[in-house]
Amino acid sequence: MELLTAEDVAKQLRIKKYTVYELIKRGELPSSKVGKQVRISQADIDRYLRASKTACPWDEAGESSPPAFPAPRTAETDPLRAVILCGQDRCLDLLLARITGLGDMVYRSYMGCYNGLNALYLGRVTMAASHLWDSETGGYNYPFIVRLLPGVPVGVLRLAGRMQGFYVKKGNPLKIQDWQDLARPDLKIINRERGCGTRILLDEKLRLLGIRGASIQGYGRESPSHIVCAGTVAKGGADLGCGCQGGAENIAGVDFIPLQLEWYDLVFRLADKDSPAVKTVLSYVGTGEFTQDLKTLGSYDSSQTGYYREL
Numbered sequence: 001m002e003l004l005t006a007e008d009v010a011k012q013l014r015i016k017k018y019t020v021y022e023l024i025k026r027g028e029l030p031s032s033k034v035g036k037q038v039r040i041s042q043a044d045i046d047r048y049l050r051a052s053k054t055a056c057p058w059d060e061a062g063e064s065s066p067p068a069f070p071a072p073r074t075a076e077t078d079p080l081r082a083v084i085l086c087g088q089d090r091c092l093d094l095l096l097a098r099i100t101g102l103g104d105m106v107y108r109s110y111m112g113c114y115n116g117l118n119a120l121y122l123g124r125v126t127m128a129a130s131h132l133w134d135s136e137t138g139g140y141n142y143p144f145i146v147r148l149l150p151g152v153p154v155g156v157l158r159l160a161g162r163m164q165g166f167y168v169k170k171g172n173p174l175k176i177q178d179w180q181d182l183a184r185p186d187l188k189i190i191n192r193e194r195g196c197g198t199r200i201l202l203d204e205k206l207r208l209l210g211i212r213g214a215s216i217q218g219y220g221r222e223s224p225s226h227i228v229c230a231g232t233v234a235k236g237g238a239d240l241g242c243g244c245q246g247g248a249e250n251i252a253g254v255d256f257i258p259l260q261l262e263w264y265d266l267v268f269r270l271a272d273k274d275s276p277a278v279k280t281v282l283s284y285v286g287t288g289e290f291t292q293d294l295k296t297l298g299s300y301d302s303s304q305t306g307y308y309r310e311l
Contacts, residue, residue: 003032003039012045025110025224030084032107033096083277084109086116087129088196088225089264090246091159091300094293098284099277106277110225112196117148120267126277127268131162131197133260135204140263145311153270155278156309157285158263160294161301164201165259167230167241167248172255174239179205179259181240188217190229190238197262198226202242230254246299261301270310282308 009029010017020040023029030044085096086109100106109116109125116128134143145154168176174187181187182205192199206213213219218238223229226247233241234253248256266285272278284290286306294300 002042003034004042004045006038006040009040009045021110022224025088030082030107030109032105033093033100038108082107082126083275084125085127085129086111086119086125087113087266089129089159089162089244090297091264091294092129094290094297095266095281095284098280102276102280104277112193112199114144114148114195114197114200117145117267120154120269121149121152126272126275127266127281129159129264129266131262131264133197133201133204133262135208141265141267142309142311145267149267149311154267154311155270155273155282156311157266157268157282158304158307159266159285160264160305161261161303162264162299163245163256163258163260163301164198164242164262165245166257167233167243167251167254168257169233169236169239170253170255172257176240176257178257179209182206182216183209183211185215185217187239189219189221190232190241191219191222192229192242193222193224198242198244201260201262227251244299246297249299263304 004012006017006020009020013020020029021038024031024038024040029040031038031040033039083099083102083104084107085092085099088110092108096106096108109119111119113128113130113132116125117130119125120128130141130144132141132144134140137143141156145156166176168174176187182189192202203213221238223232223241226243229241229243230248230251232238234251244262245256245258248254266281268278286308291302291305294302294305
């Protein structure tokens, strides 16, 4: 199988390399990790191009809309299955390293968790990470999982807690403190993309406070990751951005204001519980080794790491 770099793909499609990463993040172009490098197969590029043609069906079967990933296959029909891990947090790199080389093709998708759960419901990914805050219950993930995966028995594995908050300029010259400050007309923000947990948290806080997003300077500007969001603030492109604490740790010129502890869970179909990839993840997260690896990364709460629930 021919594997290409993002730069190779950009040249082949005559687009910018940034656009390639955006296609990967949105789930339109599958990718895999080789070490720390992203690689894309020529077969997936060809599949993406076929799906992008106008006035023609997705494939020979005549599907009305193209799937974002190769359709899941069973061990009976294809012993070399595709394992697709969906989520953006760096702790998922620890899991990816464990399941790579188990005999399956391993892909990584960077789409937001709302869209990731939808992809799991449609059978297009194997495992999806989630940090979705439910404003009605004040809890995380479970209400969304029940609503977005109706009739699909799933396992939910708690990976870690993360602190969500604001990225502000070093020294916090504008004295930003909490969510109510988003009503200030002098603030310009950099937002996150729709469907990610951080965006949903922000929008729910705005709704509860009666603040219209359209009234906030920069609300329509979206960044594809915590790091890009923090970097925009550091460069003076915005006064405030939302994200997790880890996203600002290596960004000079940014301070982090902690506002809310969130829980980061991994969701998978119970039908896949005995697969090598899921069994490996369950075993690894259930040990002290994963907890120690989280401490090495920093900025995680491991008090509930390994908690498992089936819905």
